[in-house]
Amino acid sequence: MDSAPKASILLVDDERRNLLALRELLAGEDRELLLAPSGEDALRAALQHDFAVVLLDVRMPGMDGFETAKLLRARERSRLTPIIFLTAAADELESVFRGYEVGAVDYLVKPLVPDVLRSKVAVFVELQRARERLRDSEARLRALAAHQQSVREEERASIAREIHDELGQVLTGLKMDVTWLAARVGDPALVGKTEAMSALVESTIRAVRRIATGLRPEVLDDMGLVAGIDWQAKEFQMRTGIRCRVKLPAEGTPFGAEQSLATFRIFQEILTNVARHSQATRLDVELSVADGRLRLAVADNGIGMPEAQADGRRSLGLLGMQERALRLGGEVSIVGAPGKGTRVTLALPHGRESAA
Secondary structure, eight states, rough: OOOOOOOEEEESOOOHHHHHHHHHHHOOEEEEEEEEEEHHHHHHHHHTTOOEEEEEOOOOSOOOOHHHHHHHSSSSTTTTEEEEEEEEEOOOOHHHHHHHHHTOSSEEEEOOOOHHHHHHHHHHHHHHHHHHHHHHHHHHHHHHHHHHHHHHHHHHHHHHHHHIIIEEEEEEHHHHHHHHHHHTOOHHHHHHHHHHHHHHHHHHHHHHHHHHHHOOOOHHHHHHHHHHHHHHHHHHHHHHHOEOOOOOEOOTTTOOOHHHHHHHHHHHHHHHHIIIIOOSSEEEEEEEETTTEEEEEEOOOOSOOOOHTTTTTTOHHHHEEEEEHTTOOOOOEEEEESOOOOEEEEEEEEHHHHHH
16 A cells, blocks of 8 residues: 555646645645635745645735746746746747646646646646655655664674783783793793794784774774863874874863764765775864854865865765765865865764764
8 A cells, every 4th residue: 555645736727616626626635726816825825734736826915936937946846847838828828838838848838738737737646646655765764774874883893802901801810910920930942932922912912903993993982072082083193104183172162972973984985985985194184163063174185186076976985975964964075186285174063973
């Protein structure tokens, strides 16, 4: 059974008998018909509903159909709504051209042919229902992706704790035993061997810490986003040799847990892209909170990202950043030009933990 919501259709005519006739002609279980006796009423209705199509009489007292269509097109919510003009003036060719100029998709002359009108309206009804199904599918996929992302973060945090606590403790104990053993052997060959073992254990401990930190940095959980961004930038500079200039808000600036994690992961993905592709020597990082928005801006002086790549559709990493931001009601913008570097900006509603 099709559970898609009904498609809304707006009928606009100053003659009530025409409105009633249209309603009778176009009635159906898959649609909701709204009647407007004037252009002003049509504009008010368009503020509250998303219409599959608007049937608009051209000649009306006061605000005529052309002016109504022009104002509908000027509004963000209704600028793409299909408009079919209805007129009794069959010989007004100039009027037809004017109708198309203000955004009409079709122009029908009264008296209307019922089958023609029904077939045209049915196309737009089905298009809107298809868009609704697509939006519902996208919402479900986004919710599934968010759930999988949350589960993955929990698993990474759990694995990081296990590695740090269990394996780290075992290696620390092993190092202490090797040190104890080295102090009690007199054979130079054995002393050299225990020293090599101790160095190997120490190297393994550092690797374990690095792996655990990569899975879930303790600094982010213990000290917050500001310290986490600062630590990650310093670690990136030490690892890659790319100089990082960091500008951060005061310690103690409040950030939500989800917001902090999303911002930190997006920052990590930006740094990964810089290291792999930018050929940069300098990186400017700025984290700020103003006008109820968290903003993270990262700009490099590298070769610049081509426009086709900057739209994010060809990179899973860039797509992942966009999805993390969208989940919290934010966005990621990428601006790059050949030879002029790339600037990535994250903007999130400050304090908002999850999108509706």
